[in-house]
Amino acid sequence: MKSAVIVFPASNCDRDAQTALLQLTGIEPHMVWHGDTDVPDVDLIVLPGGFSYGDYLRCGAMAAQSHIMRDVKRKADQGVAVLGICNGFQILTEAHLLPGALMRNADLKFVCQPVDLVVEESQSAFTRNYAKGDRVRFPVAHGEGNYFADEETLERLEGEGRVIFRYAPGENPNGSVRDIAGILSDKRNVLGMMPHPERACDPLLGSTTGRALFQSLIDTLS
Amino acid sequence: MTAITPQIVREHGLSDSEYARIEQLLNREPNLVELGVFSVMWSEHCSYKSTRAHLRRLPTKGPQVIQGPGENAGVVDIGDGDAVVFKMESHNHPSFIEPYQGAATGVGGIMRDVFTMGARPVAMMNALRFGAPEHAKTRHLVSGVVAGIGGYGNCMGVPTVGGEVNFHPAYNGNILVNAMCVGLARTDKIFLSAAKGAGNPVVYVGSKTGRDGIHGATMASAEFSEDSEEKRPTVQVGDPFTEKLLLEACLELMATDAIVAIQDMGAAGLTSSSAEMASKGGSGIELDLDRVPQRETGMTAYEMMLSESQERMLMVLKPGREAEAERIFKKWELDFAIIGVTTETGRLIVKHKGAVVADLPAHALSEEAPVYERPFVRREALPAAQPKFDATRPVMDSLLKLLASPDLCSRRWVWEQYDYSVMADTVQAPGGDAAVVRVHGTKKALAVTTDVTPRYCKADPFEGAKQAVAEAWRNLTAVGATPLAVTDNLNFGNPERADTMGEIVGAIDGIGEACRALSFPVVSGNCSLYNETNGEPILPTPAIGGVGLIKDVNRMASIAFKREGDAILLIGETNGHLGQSLYLREIEGREEGPAPSVDLAAEKNNGDFVRGLIEQGRLDTVHDISDGGLLVALMEMAMAGSVGVSLAPPELGRDPFNETAIPFLFGEDQGRYLFAVPRTEARAIADQAKAAGVPASLIGHTEGDNVSVFGIGSVPVAKLRAAHEGWFPRFMASGELPPTN
Numbered sequence: 012m013k014s015a016v017i018v019f020p021a022s023n024c025d026r027d028a029q030t031a032l033l034q035l036t037g038i039e040p041h042m043v044w045h046g047d048t049d050v051p052d053v054d055l056i057v058l059p060g061g062f063s064y065g066d067y068l069r070c071g072a073m074a075a076q077s078h079i080m081r082d083v084k085r086k087a088d089q090g091v092a093v094l095g096i097c098n099g100f101q102i103l104t105e106a107h108l109l110p111g112a113l114m115r116n117a118d119l120k121f122v123c124q125p126v127d128l129v130v131e132e133s134q135s136a137f138t139r140n141y142a143k144g145d146r147v148r149f150p151v152a153h154g155e156g157n158y159f160a161d162e163e164t165l166e167r168l169e170g171e172g173r174v175i176f177r178y179a180p181g182e183n184p185n186g187s188v189r190d191i192a193g194i195l196s197d198k199r200n201v202l203g204m205m206p207h208p209e210r211a212c213d214p215l216l217g218s219t220t221g222r223a224l225f226q227s228l229i230d231t232l233s
Numbered sequence: 234m235t236a237i238t239p240q241i242v243r244e245h246g247l248s249d250s251e252y253a254r255i256e257q258l259l260n261r262e263p264n265l266v267e268l269g270v271f272s273v274m275w276s277e278h279c280s281y282k283s284t285r286a287h288l289r290r291l292p293t294k295g296p297q298v299i300q301g302p303g304e305n306a307g308v309v310d311i312g313d314g315d316a317v318v319f320k321m322e323s324h325n326h327p328s329f330i331e332p333y334q335g336a337a338t339g340v341g342g343i344m345r346d347v348f349t350m351g352a353r354p355v356a357m358m359n360a361l362r363f364g365a366p367e368h369a370k371t372r373h374l375v376s377g378v379v380a381g382i383g384g385y386g387n388c389m390g391v392p393t394v395g396g397e398v399n400f401h402p403a404y405n406g407n408i409l410v411n412a413m414c415v416g417l418a419r420t421d422k423i424f425l426s427a428a429k430g431a432g433n434p435v436v437y438v439g440s441k442t443g444r445d446g447i448h449g450a451t452m453a454s455a456e457f458s459e460d461s462e463e464k465r466p467t468v469q470v471g472d473p474f475t476e477k478l479l480l481e482a483c484l485e486l487m488a489t490d491a492i493v494a495i496q497d498m499g500a501a502g503l504t505s506s507s508a509e510m511a512s513k514g515g516s517g518i519e520l521d522l523d524r525v526p527q528r529e530t531g532m533t534a535y536e537m538m539l540s541e542s543q544e545r546m547l548m549v550l551k552p553g554r555e556a557e558a559e560r561i562f563k564k565w566e567l568d569f570a571i572i573g574v575t576t577e578t579g580r581l582i583v584k585h586k587g588a589v590v591a592d593l594p595a596h597a598l599s600e601e602a603p604v605y606e607r608p609f610v611r612r613e614a615l616p617a618a619q620p621k622f623d624a625t626r627p628v629m630d631s632l633l634k635l636l637a638s639p640d641l642c643s644r645r646w647v648w649e650q651y652d653y654s655v656m657a658d659t660v661q662a663p664g665g666d667a668a669v670v671r672v673h674g675t676k677k678a679l680a681v682t683t684d685v686t687p688r689y690c691k692a693d694p695f696e697g698a699k700q701a702v703a704e705a706w707r708n709l710t711a712v713g714a715t716p717l718a719v720t721d722n723l724n725f726g727n728p729e730r731a732d733t734m735g736e737i738v739g740a741i742d743g744i745g746e747a748c749r750a751l752s753f754p755v756v757s758g759n760c761s762l763y764n765e766t767n768g769e770p771i772l773p774t775p776a777i778g779g780v781g782l783i784k785d786v787n788r789m790a791s792i793a794f795k796r797e798g799d800a801i802l803l804i805g806e807t808n809g810h811l812g813q814s815l816y817l818r819e820i821e822g823r824e825e826g827p828a829p830s831v832d833l834a835a836e837k838n839n840g841d842f843v844r845g846l847i848e849q850g851r852l853d854t855v856h857d858i859s860d861g862g863l864l865v866a867l868m869e870m871a872m873a874g875s876v877g878v879s880l881a882p883p884e885l886g887r888d889p890f891n892e893t894a895i896p897f898l899f900g901e902d903q904g905r906y907l908f909a910v911p912r913t914e915a916r917a918i919a920d921q922a923k924a925a926g927v928p929a930s931l932i933g934h935t936e937g938d939n940v941s942v943f944g945i946g947s948v949p950v951a952k953l954r955a956a957h958e959g960w961f962p963r964f965m966a967s968g969e970l971p972p973t974n
Contacts (some may be wrong), residue, residue: 020566021477023390027657030673060655062388065474100529121383152387152652207654215660215671215786 012233014055015041017083019074019176022115023058024209031209032057035225045077052069054232055092056083058099060152061209070113070155071101092136092232093201097153100193100203109196110168111160117186121154125217127179127183128192128206132172135195136231140223147176149206151184156205158187158194168194173233176204235265245272251603258597266535266583266591271598273501273539274508277762280602283728284760287741295754297717299420300875305346305497306416307756308423309718311782313408315672316420317354317679320779321360321413321722321778323761327468329411332377336410337471338383338543343414344389345497348480349546351424351469352416355656356670357386359396360683360722360776361414363836364405367970371400374408375647376965378920382412383473383650388473389480392659393651394668396683397776400639403687406766410760413778415681417672424487424507428514428549428575433493433506435518435573436555438562439479439545442503443528445469446541475544475567482565485548491554498545504538506547507573508581511595514549517578518595522585526568534585549575581880607735612694615827620811622821624891628898629946631820632864635899637956638819639964641861646961664873665792666711666857669783678789680781686860687772689828692813694736696828698743698775703831703903706751706780707857710840711906713789714781719748720759721777726770728762736773736907744775750833753779790847790855790908794874799854799935800915801878803863805905806928809896815861816899836904842927843906846918853911864898865941868906871940872954880933881943889944898933898942909935 013062018025025042032040032055041051045063050056059222063074072081080102087108095103103109123146130141141147145188159170165188166173176193183190185205193204211221235241242252245268253265255271263271273279281288293301299316300308336359342863344354348423359382364371375398386393391414428435459609486492495516496506503525511518532540555571560743562569576582581598583591602938635641648663649752660678661669690697702719709716721744748755764771766972783789788952811817812826846852854874858866864880874925884897910918915931922929941947963969 021390021474023388023477023655027655030657055271061390062474062477065472067474120380121387121652123652123654124649150654152654154387210654210657211658216654216657230338 012036012055012229013038013053015043015050015053016042016057016059017045017079017193018055019045019061019063019077021063021065022059022061027029027209028057028059031212031225035212035222036229038181040097043079045079045103047079050079050082050086051137055094055228056086058093058095058102060097060099063098065066069105071098071105074102075105078197084108087201088114090198090200092228093174095203096207096209097205100205103201108201109194110164111158113155114157114159123150123152123225125150126182126184126206128176129179131177132175134172135175135199136173137227138222139231140227146179148218149208149211149221151206153205156187158191160188165189171197174203237262237265237268241268245269246276247272251275253611254603255675257839258594266538266926267345267593269535269539269791270504270591270593272596273504275602279501279505281760282602282725283605283607283762285604286606287738290741291745291755292749293754293756293919294442295752298756300423301756302758304425305349307720308350309756309780311677311775314420315782316418316423317415318347318350318418319344319413319415319720319780320757321411321683321776322413322721322759323446323722323724324410325408325724325761325764329408331468332374333384334468334470335746336378336381338469339410339412340382340385341471341473341476341543342499344476345389345411347414347416348483349424349495349497350418352418353484354391354414354416354511354781355658356390356414356415356668356679356681357393358681358683358778359393359410359859361396361398362404362409362687363400364408364776365402365642366400366964367404368402368743372965372968378410379647379650385471385473387652389477390655392653392655392670394653394659394670394681395648395663395739398644398647401687401772403772406769407764407771409724409771409774411776413683413720415679415780421430422487423494424495426510426513427495428494428510428516428518430493431516431575431577433549433552433575434555435575436548436550436558437525437545437570437572438548438567440472440475440542441526441528441568442537442540443542444515444536444540445530447536447539466475469541469543471543478565478567479546482562482567484546486558486561489557490560491550493549493551495546495548498547500541502539502541508598509594510547510549510597511581517576518573518581519576519582520573520584520849522583524570524572526570534583534590538583550953607728607734608731609738610731611735611739615692620817620823620826622811622817622895624819624895626891628891628894628942629948631816633866633869633948633953633956635815635819635861636868637960639960640815641865642960643958644709644961645958646965658911660786660792661712666708667714669712669789671786675788678783678786680709680712680783682708683776683778684708685774685776687774688813690740690773690775693828694739694773695743696830698740699747699831700755700776700828700903701775702744702747702751703833703836704859705777706753707840708781709781710844711790711855711857713844714783715844716751716753716779716781718754718756719777719779721755721775722763723758723760724771724776733770740773740775747831747833751837788848788850790853792856792870792873793854794870794876794909794935795854797876797935798912799909800912800931801907801933801935802915802919803905803907803910803930804843804922804927804933806835806902807863807884807897807900808901808902810902811896811900814899814901830904838925839904839906841920842925851914852908852910856907858905858907862901868940868953870907871950872957875950876935877937877939877950879941882932884932894945
């Protein structure tokens with residue numbers, strides 16, 4: 012599986028994504044600068060966590076307008092898999108590749124902690140190596156991860172099986188509506204999620220339950 | 234041109250004799266710009282004029298030390314061509330005035346000190362001291378400081394992996410915010426600040442210069458009074474986004490060989506960076522202020538030279554490499570300007586609008602600040618008598634109360650606001666003895682801790698400072714690391730008072746003695762004096778940041794109990810020292826008695842024994858015993874692992890009376906560890922300890938969901954956890970205070 016990681020100014024999980032992808036795929040991902048116009052021909056594009064452009068405006072709002080995002084959108088439309096983690100999820104919603112928005116955490120504080128998630132759907136390129144209902148444990152680290160969408164959108168997301176990760180009962184760290192932690196696009200090739208699977212691929216970091224996500228992609232896309 | 238009156242001299246914080254010395258050095262009267270430059274360079278904050286004579290006594294060398302004090306940060310060899318670069322620095326005064334920005338820019342400043350040296354920051358720590366919980370400002374300050382540290386560090390993508398938070402009324406008017414940064418570099422790519430050679434371009438990069446932070450260093454060198462709020466304009470505003478770009482751009486340029494010297498613009502901004510670089514390089518620097526990127530119009534030379542605008546660097550490049558450097562900084566959308574040139578004159582010459590506005594000897598500015606041998610009185614040692622205590626108090630009730638007390642309760646509310654897992658190398662998160670971050674791509678890891686027990690230092694500056702070093706060494710040892718070196722952040726009151734100066738001298742002596750005995754040299758540091766408001770000084774707080782190396786990250790220990798049925802061994806000698814203990818303060822309501830003393834030979838012997846077992850892969854569960862004593866340490870292990878304990882120490886006999894139990898369970902004797910090992914191993918390890926001259930006793934085993942002390946009582950781990958986790962969030966949400974006695 013060939014992959015690319017988009018690097019925005021003040022992305023800061025780009026190296027974490029790079030490390031996990033290299034370890035699990037054995038192929039060095041392309042690191043693509045935000046000012047470039049084209050993403051190389053790859054199977055997976057990752058929008059990493061961080062504070063793109065400082066996130067002084069709404070998180071992800073500036074990054075969604077950057078040069079490279081035009082090609083990311085184009086490739087997403089063509090069916091290339093896109094994974095947005097944390098700031099990447101925020102950018103995907105700002106770029107309208109995913110519905111809804113990520114607001115300030117309900118308690119207005121940044122939160123960093125491992126959280127338990129429930130895999131709600133195994134019918135996707137991202138989760139086929141999980142079973143529906145599996146519990147996984149990924150760290151979260153964000154100040155604005157409080158997912159919100161209107162009722163109609165939420166019903167559609169639920170009805171189409173696009174709520175792919177949900178915070179386990181009692182684990183919702185940010186007030187997200189319906190405990191939503193990660194959602195798919197309507198074509199199911201774009202996943203945005205606040206928790207960090209790339210920080211859950213190494214037993215020394217306390218969890219390896221993130222590996223199956225990348226392995227699912229490798230099995231699907233290679 | 235403004236005439237220099239005695240009034241103006243005083244407003245710049247210079248004494249009459251200092252001013253006379255300036256006139257003598259210049260052979261003329263300084264102009265206002267020059268006076269401003271001297272005043273910041275000769276401020277306590279920049280010149281260490283009260284402590285310099287004493288700091289010389291600290292041990293700073295060792296086979297592992299690549300760079301000791303005097304550069305932006307210390308550098309220590311960790312093998313395989315890797316080096317660890319670290320320093321701790323205070324941002325106390327600004328954080329009291331404006332907690333979010335004060336703390337944030339403190340984090341930004343210390344990170345620049347580390348990446349200036351060519352290192353990528355990989356871990357942050359913070360040692361924070363606040364006033365009493367019931368003080369009206371405390372919650373506001375805690376909330377602002379924590380948010381500021383998180384706001385800056387999280388955006389930088391450097392994990393904040395731990396630190397200290399304490400409360401004491403002595404900090405009501407003067408909180409302490411000490412930030413430590415640890416970075417990794419290659420030993421052949423360390424960058425220094427000596428601007429060697431003439432004719433090299435002097436380059437300004439980063440943010441534009443504004444009017445913020447003017448005279449911050451002077452503010453940090455004076456006491457506070459009621460009107461300190463008026464100093465808010467001297468606090469800088471941080472921009473972590475720009476700093477992140479500056480970090481990446483500097484590291485990208487550092488991968489080339491274009492840089493001769495580099496220095497961040499911290500306290501005293503352009504003034505101190507240029508004067509220090511020229512002085513260290515034995516050169517001169519000529520600056521043209523018209524070329525300095527400016528955020529505001531109409532700035533005077535005085536304002537530009539004294540601005541402490543953040544996220545700026547000064548570099549000296551090799552001639553002809555300007556275009557290459559400019560291309561990198563433009564890519565990162567940062568300002569890049571050639572603002573001067575190095576010369577052979579040894580002078581710092583500043584031009585503005587075509588005129589020379591300052592012409593000063595660089596070396597004298599940077600190195601010839603007056604050094605004061607201030608008078609001091611050493612604190613008399615307190616009598617060694619055991620303080621009185623009420624032996625009828627129920628032990629388990631006291632334990633619950635201690636675990637829920639402001640200084641011992643869980644700091645989760647704080648550290649969950651810090652991204653401690655970014656960079657995906659944090660193998661021990663906050664909450665243990667030391668945080669552990671892996672050296673990326675290797676099996677090596679760095680252990681990091683900050684420690685000091687100010688109440689011990691107040692009672693006995695010498696023993697207290699020794700203890701701070703010993704505790705840092707012990708915390709590193711407890712995770713299995715070999716302690717390498719320390720950075721010290723000496724926070725004290727007004728050195729012009731003989732008793733405060735006595736605290737400073739005693740603490741420096743204590744640090745020196747412990748560092749020598751433990752082969753734990755001081756490689757960087759910072760002094761913060763004049764920490765007092767309306768004449769009330771803080772507790773003497775010499776914070777010690779320690780760094781250690783774990784050779785194989787698969788062989789380390791953590792505090793959490795991992796199995797039921799493990800034997801619990803107590804290492805080190807327990808005499809039941811209650812003087813200055815948290816038990817005495819929280820349960821008996823008194824701060825009295827002598828500080829516990831540290832037997833450095835025993836400390837080393839016990840620690841080397843524990844570390845040896847971890848390195849051999851025979852030990853994975855260790856906790857040092859510090860604040861609160863043995864029982865509190867044991868509870869922390871039980872809570873972290875969700876495994877109970879059955880305790881039956883032979884020291885308490887078959888029929889324990891609280892007269893013996895209370896000092897045994899809550900005393901704060903030093904040099905001690907608890908560890909848990911499979912029962913089958915316990916005998917062999919105890920025998921081995923005996924052979925090594927290390928006191929070891931089997932005091933119980935892990936079991937069930939309760940903590941039971943034979944003959945005394947039992948309490949569920951879940952109840953302990955609720956008490957331990959509860960106080961901080963409730964306090965921050967509603968101002969709830971701990972129950973009084």
